[in-house]
Amino acid sequence: MTDDSRLTAAMAEVADRIEKTLTALLPRGNGPEARVFEAMAYSALDGGKRLRPFLAVETARLFDVPDSRSLRAGAAIEFVHCYSLVHDDLPAMDDDDLRRGRPSNHIEFDEATAILAGDALQTLAFEVLADPATHPDGNVRADLVAALASAAGAQGMVGGQMFDIAAETAGAAFTLEQITRLQRMKTGRLFDVSCQAGAILGGASEAERAALAAYTDALGLAFQIADDILDETGDAAEIGKQVGKDAAAGKATFISVLGLDVARDRARSIALQAVKVLECFGTRADLLRQAAHFVVGRRA
Amino acid sequence: MTDDSRLTAAMAEVADRIEKTLTALLPRGNGPEARVFEAMAYSALDGGKRLRPFLAVETARLFDVPDSRSLRAGAAIEFVHCYSLVHDDLPAMDDDDLRRGRPSNHIEFDEATAILAGDALQTLAFEVLADPATHPDGNVRADLVAALASAAGAQGMVGGQMFDIAAETAGAAFTLEQITRLQRMKTGRLFDVSCQAGAILGGASEAERAALAAYTDALGLAFQIADDILDETGDAAEIGKQVGKDAAAGKATFISVLGLDVARDRARSIALQAVKVLECFGTRADLLRQAAHFVVGRRA
Numbered sequence: 001m002t003d004d005s006r007l008t009a010a011m012a013e014v015a016d017r018i019e020k021t022l023t024a025l026l027p028r029g030n031g032p033e034a035r036v037f038e039a040m041a042y043s044a045l046d047g048g049k050r051l052r053p054f055l056a057v058e059t060a061r062l063f064d065v066p067d068s069r070s071l072r073a074g075a076a077i078e079f080v081h082c083y084s085l086v087h088d089d090l091p092a093m094d095d096d097d098l099r100r101g102r103p104s105n106h107i108e109f110d111e112a113t114a115i116l117a118g119d120a121l122q123t124l125a126f127e128v129l130a131d132p133a134t135h136p137d138g139n140v141r142a143d144l145v146a147a148l149a150s151a152a153g154a155q156g157m158v159g160g161q162m163f164d165i166a167a168e169t170a171g172a173a174f175t176l177e178q179i180t181r182l183q184r185m186k187t188g189r190l191f192d193v194s195c196q197a198g199a200i201l202g203g204a205s206e207a208e209r210a211a212l213a214a215y216t217d218a219l220g221l222a223f224q225i226a227d228d229i230l231d232e233t234g235d236a237a238e239i240g241k242q243v244g245k246d247a248a249a250g251k252a253t254f255i256s257v258l259g260l261d262v263a264r265d266r267a268r269s270i271a272l273q274a275v276k277v278l279e280c281f282g283t284r285a286d287l288l289r290q291a292a293h294f295v296v297g298r299r300a
Numbered sequence: 301m302t303d304d305s306r307l308t309a310a311m312a313e314v315a316d317r318i319e320k321t322l323t324a325l326l327p328r329g330n331g332p333e334a335r336v337f338e339a340m341a342y343s344a345l346d347g348g349k350r351l352r353p354f355l356a357v358e359t360a361r362l363f364d365v366p367d368s369r370s371l372r373a374g375a376a377i378e379f380v381h382c383y384s385l386v387h388d389d390l391p392a393m394d395d396d397d398l399r400r401g402r403p404s405n406h407i408e409f410d411e412a413t414a415i416l417a418g419d420a421l422q423t424l425a426f427e428v429l430a431d432p433a434t435h436p437d438g439n440v441r442a443d444l445v446a447a448l449a450s451a452a453g454a455q456g457m458v459g460g461q462m463f464d465i466a467a468e469t470a471g472a473a474f475t476l477e478q479i480t481r482l483q484r485m486k487t488g489r490l491f492d493v494s495c496q497a498g499a500i501l502g503g504a505s506e507a508e509r510a511a512l513a514a515y516t517d518a519l520g521l522a523f524q525i526a527d528d529i530l531d532e533t534g535d536a537a538e539i540g541k542q543v544g545k546d547a548a549a550g551k552a553t554f555i556s557v558l559g560l561d562v563a564r565d566r567a568r569s570i571a572l573q574a575v576k577v578l579e580c581f582g583t584r585a586d587l588l589r590q591a592a593h594f595v596v597g598r599r600a
Binding site: 110139150159163165167185 | 327329331332333335336337340383387390392393410411412413415416419420422423424426427430431432437438439440441442443445446448449450452453454455458460461462463465466478481482485
């Protein structure tokens, strides 16, 4: 098997198992409230590459953590990711009608249901982490909750989204430093907590956690630059969401600041950085290294 | 001091200390994301009677838990309550311009900011509970997170809100049993977790937790019937929010099903039930008993 096909197979395996985990964790029932259960499932299932759960599971494997635990942690992080997409697509936010090639949650259901489904997906994430099935030691569970809350909250993902709205208003006046900070908050922190969750489950040392933090910092930036490139040059049908919206909105992106060619080079060199910082894990971290190249080379 | 004035003084004391706790826990900073910090503070501070934190602190005192711990748990529950009000007021939900006598969050800021502020208030709730300052034992912290998530999620508060939207669509066709179930989910579960948080912090026995659950079940229903009465007969200036909206929307409420007089009697008899189930705690639970009468008699 080539490196590429090994990674593809490993990601597909985790995506398949995460789908089953998410399905098992989603609420079920028949009352009048069941509409919100359906809306949660609509936006949590059949979705995306499941890159964050893959990072959680693959990092946990470095420490011989059973997949049954890391799949739950990965599912919790994926629920947060999915909730953020549901809320970001709302008319008052990015106003996107299309997500993963299907109508956005508020188009398929309605705005009120989409707001509630996002809210409940976030709650479910913390419920899953706090459950003894995730780890028998309450201190580990509480650490997972604290790490995810810090990554997802006002000084993490949500703060980044607020920052992004400000960036849209400010147009291209943002500096590279500001865009980098924005993306670290908006997307970087959730990548980071994916690997940190594996490390927390595995009782990693400070040095190991620092190496993983350096890895996800580079991975997140490379991912976001690639995302901006896809928004500029990608095909809507292949990506499954609208493209060219950032440029049309005059939004500051890595492309608007660096230009397309420099941005491409930058993404590749940052991916190389991500590969290097994992030295302490030897060949066991090979799939994580390949994932860094994958996020830069992806076409959707 | 009369019973009434003792309760008023005790509630004012907790409200004052909860205000300081909430203030200390809210995020601060100057970046472009600071707008969401301001919006969070706008809807979390200077607000309401702080009944849920009072229940948490007062229950914790039954078990000699230091207030420093129960104030944090109460603050977390209050953050969830405040997030739910911010999202409920949105145009796609109840479309309320007025809350606690001031413009709603999305009127004072804007819809996108209000959605994000609500999201981040929820996240902050779990971050506070998972912090070792809330309790040194991780198992206790994880239990608090699990209890709050269960109460707030798709099968609790958010499910109740979804149910309520369905009730609005269905008009007055709902039965008393259905309205009761709706209110147990929408408001009852958050009252319940307030007392349960005190019980979890205090290592309460199963029997003690069951007594507290019976108490909050009655308290929550009495509270909601009183709320429906206030919506029908109250004064908007005194309550600080719009009144008469439920009737205008043809929404099923305790009043539409029972009529005003029967509803008043029912609220009083349920409050008496709440008082009785706390026998096992003796006179130490007197303030909780008085709180049950207070929720029925309140005028705002």
